[in-house]
Amino acid sequence: MTRILLPLLALVLLSTPAAPADACLNEYIRAYVLPVAVRRVERVERLMAAGQSRQAFRLANELLAGVSNAHALDRRGDWVDGDEWATELEDAFLPNTQHPERAASVEARAAMLHAILMVRVDGQVSRRGRLARRVHVSVRTANLRAAHEALVAQQRTSPDDPRLSAYVAEAAVAVDASAAADSLATLRDLAQRDLIGDPLTWLALAALEEDAEARDAHLERCRNMVSRRANQVCAVSSRQS
Amino acid sequence: MRAPAKRAFCALLALALAASFAGCEEVVPDEPAAATPVESAQPSEDQRRARERGRALVERFQCNRCHTIDEVAEPAPSQNCLGCHRAIEAGTFEASEDDLERWRSHITNLVAAPSLLSVGARLRPAWITAFLLEPKDLRPALGASMPRLPMSEDEAQDIAAFLTRDAGAFEAIPERALVAAGRRAFERLACGACHVFRDAEIPEQAQPEGDDGARLAPDLAHVRERFVSGRLAEWIANPSAMKHDTLMPSAASAEQARALAAYLWHAPLRPVRQTPPPLLPILERRVSYEEVNEHIFHRTCRHCHADADLAFGDGGPGNDGGFGFERRGLNLTNYEGASAGVLVDGRRTSIYAPDASGMPRLVHALRARQLEEVGERDPTITGMPLAHPAVSPEDLQLVRTWVAQGRLRF
Numbered sequence: 001m002t003r004i005l006l007p008l009l010a011l012v013l014l015s016t017p018a019a020p021a022d023a024c025l026n027e028y029i030r031a032y033v034l035p036v037a038v039r040r041v042e043r044v045e046r047l048m049a050a051g052q053s054r055q056a057f058r059l060a061n062e063l064l065a066g067v068s069n070a071h072a073l074d075r076r077g078d079w080v081d082g083d084e085w086a087t088e089l090e091d092a093f094l095p096n097t098q099h100p101e102r103a104a105s106v107e108a109r110a111a112m113l114h115a116i117l118m119v120r121v122d123g124q125v126s127r128r129g130r131l132a133r134r135v136h137v138s139v140r141t142a143n144l145r146a147a148h149e150a151l152v153a154q155q156r157t158s159p160d161d162p163r164l165s166a167y168v169a170e171a172a173v174a175v176d177a178s179a180a181a182d183s184l185a186t187l188r189d190l191a192q193r194d195l196i197g198d199p200l201t202w203l204a205l206a207a208l209e210e211d212a213e214a215r216d217a218h219l220e221r222c223r224n225m226v227s228r229r230a231n232q233v234c235a236v237s238s239r240q241s
Numbered sequence: 242m243r244a245p246a247k248r249a250f251c252a253l254l255a256l257a258l259a260a261s262f263a264g265c266e267e268v269v270p271d272e273p274a275a276a277t278p279v280e281s282a283q284p285s286e287d288q289r290r291a292r293e294r295g296r297a298l299v300e301r302f303q304c305n306r307c308h309t310i311d312e313v314a315e316p317a318p319s320q321n322c323l324g325c326h327r328a329i330e331a332g333t334f335e336a337s338e339d340d341l342e343r344w345r346s347h348i349t350n351l352v353a354a355p356s357l358l359s360v361g362a363r364l365r366p367a368w369i370t371a372f373l374l375e376p377k378d379l380r381p382a383l384g385a386s387m388p389r390l391p392m393s394e395d396e397a398q399d400i401a402a403f404l405t406r407d408a409g410a411f412e413a414i415p416e417r418a419l420v421a422a423g424r425r426a427f428e429r430l431a432c433g434a435c436h437v438f439r440d441a442e443i444p445e446q447a448q449p450e451g452d453d454g455a456r457l458a459p460d461l462a463h464v465r466e467r468f469v470s471g472r473l474a475e476w477i478a479n480p481s482a483m484k485h486d487t488l489m490p491s492a493a494s495a496e497q498a499r500a501l502a503a504y505l506w507h508a509p510l511r512p513v514r515q516t517p518p519p520l521l522p523i524l525e526r527r528v529s530y531e532e533v534n535e536h537i538f539h540r541t542c543r544h545c546h547a548d549a550d551l552a553f554g555d556g557g558p559g560n561d562g563g564f565g566f567e568r569r570g571l572n573l574t575n576y577e578g579a580s581a582g583v584l585v586d587g588r589r590t591s592i593y594a595p596d597a598s599g600m601p602r603l604v605h606a607l608r609a610r611q612l613e614e615v616g617e618r619d620p621t622i623t624g625m626p627l628a629h630p631a632v633s634p635e636d637l638q639l640v641r642t643w644v645a646q647g648r649l650r651f
Contacts, residue, residue, distance in 0.1 A: 038551045049650065109550040160570065162581050162589050194591035197580020225650040
């Protein structure tokens with residue numbers, strides 16, 4: 001049965017005329033009406049600001065998967081105007097498929113968020129990309145290394161981005177505890193220059209900080225930035241300290 | 242010194258003195274001067290080179306993002322500030338009605354800008370140079386004004402040379418005897434329906450409001466510095482003959498135009514006394530980012546300081562660079578972006594940390610714009626929002642309070 005259906009499906013897809021790129025949404029709408037991909041990035045960031053790393057990770061995961069699907073679909077070149085599923089994907093990830101040179105930045109942002117969230121969920125993600133309570137130590141290590149490498153790679157192209165510097169420092173400690181001194185120095189420098197805008201980066205700094213007074217000050221900054229459950233989110237756990 | 246030479250020397254001295262006092266009080270020579278060509282028909286090699294440099298500078302400073310300019314192409318749609326705003330206002334921008342309605346409520350400034358066609362036929366290069374270096378609120382009903390750009394005096398002169406390349410104008414001071422007739426014509430033709438003119442002898446009028454004509458109508462107190470005197474009456478009588486896209490109507494007869502020119506040139510002006518707005522004290526109540534974002538960042542700043550990642554690579558002139566400004570990497574669309582600071586001399590610097598003024602850099606920039614509006618330029622920082630009306634004292638108070646309270650997010 002499958003042998004008959006698959007070629008038939010392929011035939012139907014191939015015989016449907018491909019919609020020209022600009023038939024669905026024109027240049028202006030692409031540029032000015034926020035597509036779903038962008039809104040999802042913003043939602044991930046809102047969840048991060050609320051200290052909800054696990055929920056944020058799930059959404060970031062979906063976002064990256066969606067981008068990947070859209071790329072695959074685009075490579076096949078069989079967009080079908082009006083098709084519900086195609087339109088949904090198109091709406092969500094159009095910038096990634098129609099304007100790769102512009103979309104690269106949206107994708108890079110999504111990848112950055114995914115990587116730091118992987119660190120914040122302690123690499124406890126299965127090989128299939130699902131959040132788990134506990135995964136094998138080798139999977140966890142591989143996840144954390146991959147996240148660190150992704151952040152380092154991005155930092156090479158944006159060396160003056162303080163957010164990336166902070167995330168790289170945070171990830172480095174997660175991968176290798178001996179990086180703590182370097183990470184502490186990086187985070188202290190950013191804190192001293194007043195360039196930290198992520199509550200959990202303040203928390204990471206507090207966890208590395210040896211001086212109790214400084215640690216309290218960092219936690220206070222964390223609490224100032226987090227939307228809900230500030231005392232719970234901005235508390236150094238025994239594992240962190 | 243022979244008598245004619247002495248007279249010429251005195252006239253020049255008077256002109257120089259008048260120019261040097263122009264910033265304090267508007268003084269102009271009284272005596273009618275003989276028609277004097279401002280520029281010869283054939284440009285010298287130096288002039289030609291200055292014009293070429295000026296043209297390149299017009300492109301570098303992206304003057305075409307707001308202005309229509311001869312020989313300069315329209316900008317790409319994504320950089321056409323005015324084109325987008327006008328399309329949104331007119332409802333021709335391709336977006337949903339809801340989006341259009343929402344955007345319309347945000348677009349209160351920068352919906353019109355004067356075209357720079359035939360500038361040389363009317364305006365003095367020296368005035369253009371001075372205006373580029375120290376922009377004034379030339380069009381009071383417009384909201385937006387000419388931005389202060391990172392421009393040297395030589396660059397401003399070159400741009401003026403390019404814009405006035407079609408100059409063929411001459412100087413001839415309008416006749417003082419026609420002032421009274423000019424005042425009557427001004428009232429009869431209702432010039433004040435669009436223009437502000439600070440005639441010291443008539444009561445202050447309310448600022449005109451209305452369509453593009455009123456928005457773009459210049460404050461006529463600047464005419465004496467701005468206009469080539471010998472072209473003023475001609476302009477008033479038949480503006481579209483001098484500039485085909487002007488919104489100025491041809492309402493005056495030749496005789497009325499001469500009288501109006503005399504009136505604008507010689508009528509005593511009411512002095513402008515502007516005082517800086519007060520710096521209100523820090524509030525005692527809690528101020529959150531959401532409130533500051535709603536009043537300031539979201540309303541104004543993020544249009545130029547956008548999030549480059551989410552705007553598909555274009556973070557706007559205040560982030561990726563533009564209007565002659567280098568990349569500053571400042572993203573004011575969200576809390577994290579603002580916290581990542583701004584590039585100052587290539588180094589990331591917090592916008593909340595005090596700068597040399599002792600104020601947080603963000604507060605300093607907003608305050609500088611308030612002072613620019615009353616003619617007090619701060620050479621150490623560009624006032625923000627660039628080219629837009631300054632934030633209100635109450636909004637600045639919000640920002641100062643928020644920063645002082647440790648920038649609470651919620």
